[in-house]
Amino acid sequence: MKKKEKNATKKITRKNAIKKIGDYGKYAALTAIGTYLLLNPQKAQAASPGAPGVGF
Amino acid sequence: MKTFIKRSFVEKENEILIKKIEEKHIVWFQNSNSYLIFENSTTAIIKKLYAKQTLSEIENWCRLKFDLPKNLAKKFVKDIDKLVQKQCQTAYKTTDATAINFVSPNIYDRSKYYLINKIYFLIEFETEFLETLIHPKFAHLEVSKTNTTTHQYQIFQENGRIVFLVAGEHIGNWNFKDIHLFQGKFSMEIVQHIHQKEGDEWLGVFHASAIGNGKNSLLFLGDSGNGKSTSLALLQANGFRCLADDFVPVDVKKQEVYCFPAAISIKKNSLKTLFPSYPELKIASEHHFKRLHKTVRFLVPNNLDHTAHLPCKALIFIHYQQDIELELKPISKIAAFEQLVPDAWISPIKENVAVFLEWFLKLPCYQLHYSDTKKMIKTIHKIFNDDL
Numbered sequence: 001m002k003k004k005e006k007n008a009t010k011k012i013t014r015k016n017a018i019k020k021i022g023d024y025g026k027y028a029a030l031t032a033i034g035t036y037l038l039l040n041p042q043k044a045q046a047a048s049p050g051a052p053g054v055g056f
Numbered sequence: 057m058k059t060f061i062k063r064s065f066v067e068k069e070n071e072i073l074i075k076k077i078e079e080k081h082i083v084w085f086q087n088s089n090s091y092l093i094f095e096n097s098t099t100a101i102i103k104k105l106y107a108k109q110t111l112s113e114i115e116n117w118c119r120l121k122f123d124l125p126k127n128l129a130k131k132f133v134k135d136i137d138k139l140v141q142k143q144c145q146t147a148y149k150t151t152d153a154t155a156i157n158f159v160s161p162n163i164y165d166r167s168k169y170y171l172i173n174k175i176y177f178l179i180e181f182e183t184e185f186l187e188t189l190i191h192p193k194f195a196h197l198e199v200s201k202t203n204t205t206t207h208q209y210q211i212f213q214e215n216g217r218i219v220f221l222v223a224g225e226h227i228g229n230w231n232f233k234d235i236h237l238f239q240g241k242f243s244m245e246i247v248q249h250i251h252q253k254e255g256d257e258w259l260g261v262f263h264a265s266a267i268g269n270g271k272n273s274l275l276f277l278g279d280s281g282n283g284k285s286t287s288l289a290l291l292q293a294n295g296f297r298c299l300a301d302d303f304v305p306v307d308v309k310k311q312e313v314y315c316f317p318a319a320i321s322i323k324k325n326s327l328k329t330l331f332p333s334y335p336e337l338k339i340a341s342e343h344h345f346k347r348l349h350k351t352v353r354f355l356v357p358n359n360l361d362h363t364a365h366l367p368c369k370a371l372i373f374i375h376y377q378q379d380i381e382l383e384l385k386p387i388s389k390i391a392a393f394e395q396l397v398p399d400a401w402i403s404p405i406k407e408n409v410a411v412f413l414e415w416f417l418k419l420p421c422y423q424l425h426y427s428d429t430k431k432m433i434k435t436i437h438k439i440f441n442d443d444l
Contacts, residue, residue: 017394017398021098021136022131022132024128024132027124027128029122030124030132032095033095033122034095036094036098037092037093038090038091038092039091039092039093039393039398040088040089040090040398041089041091041398041400041402042400042401043148043401044237044241044401045237045240045241045243045261045303045401046236046237046263046401047236047243047303048263048321
């Protein structure tokens with residue numbers, strides 16, 4: 001059950017990275033070339049949430 | 057091979073960096089420190105915008121190339137221009153620079169001495185709670201009191217924030233919900249001191265585990281719970297050296313993976329697999345993370361040479377999966393990049409970004425699913441020995 005929830009979360013994250021430049025209606029080719037991925041690295045060095053103290 | 061392009065806006069200049077990745081392009085925007093992956097035609101339009109071609113010139117090019125009505129070509133180019141401007145106007149900010157007034161405590165309840173790479177650290181904690189945020193991962197490096205301390209760190213609370221000083225200098229302060237960022241900054245200070253490199257000499261820090269064979273290293277990446285640390289522990293019990301767990305620094309100059317000597321976090325559900333190799337885990341203290349419903353024990357890394365740094369041979373996206381004995385396959389650069397970047401700190405300095413992209417694009421990337429430990433170890437040997 002937990003695994004399913006985790007997978008769902010990952011899909012949402014992946015979906016969030018996919019963006020569209022605009023809506024071009026029936027021009028499917030333009031919609032395809034106007035699709036891009038937006039990736040932002042972490043803003044600071046971070047320990048993973050499993051590090052000591054996190055989650056207290 | 058640097059291909060920075062500069063474009064002037066009303067108030068500021070912004071540079072982008074474009075690199076080909078498979079059939080697409082990565083475009084890095086300096087101001088927002090964002091990586092966008094575009095189709096080739098879109099990248100061509102961005103290049104034209106930066107080459108200061110007029111919008112109508114680009115619209116015409118676009119109309120002919122894609123056989124579009126004039127109004128649609130105009131909208132497409134305008135939308136791309138808007139997107140580029142948005143990236144250029146989004147300022148990148150770090151999260152630990154909040155200015156606060158603080159008074160360093162006169163007395164610190166807890167003091168610990170650590171020895172790493174012949175360098176003595178004195179770390180003072182105002183409270184026992186603050187000590188629990190750091191000490192468990194470094195307990196194996198603790199030494200008795202010494203008068204030859206090289207670096208002094210102080211950690212205390214002020215107005216509900218954790219404040220971190222190094223040699224009396226304010227490094228940063230964090231909310232309690234951002235404890236992982238405080239721990240990250242603490243780890244980075246340790247890395248910089250033990251390897252004697254400044255902040256701008258690091259390419260990035262990756263949320264990964266790293267092993268070495270004396271000549272090269274491999275990085276294991278993947279979501280939390282995929283088995284990065286467990287695989288690292290299994291490999292260090294079978295002749296490999298642990299370079300880093302969870303926090304893997306890579307330098308700019310040679311793009312090598314550097315040792316981070318903190319202990320390996322072992323989750324409860326991995327203990328049974330690891331007890332035969334590490335009986336000491338049976339009596340190791342447990343640390344509970346209530347909110348995450350997680351319990352971990354810490355395993356001492358086997359690498360005694362904390363000065364170690366090795367070139368990276370490959371990135372391996374690992375997943376312990378019960379129904380698969382072993383499956384190794386190369387994955388696309390784009391798929392690897394998508395997983396790597398959001399989970400990493402990558403230096404926002406433009407020269408370092410160029411080095412990062414060159415480094416990443418040359419690295420082989422694999423996906424490894426396994427449940428058969430022996431086969432996994434054999435496969436790792438093969439990857440190190442170019443024997444796949």
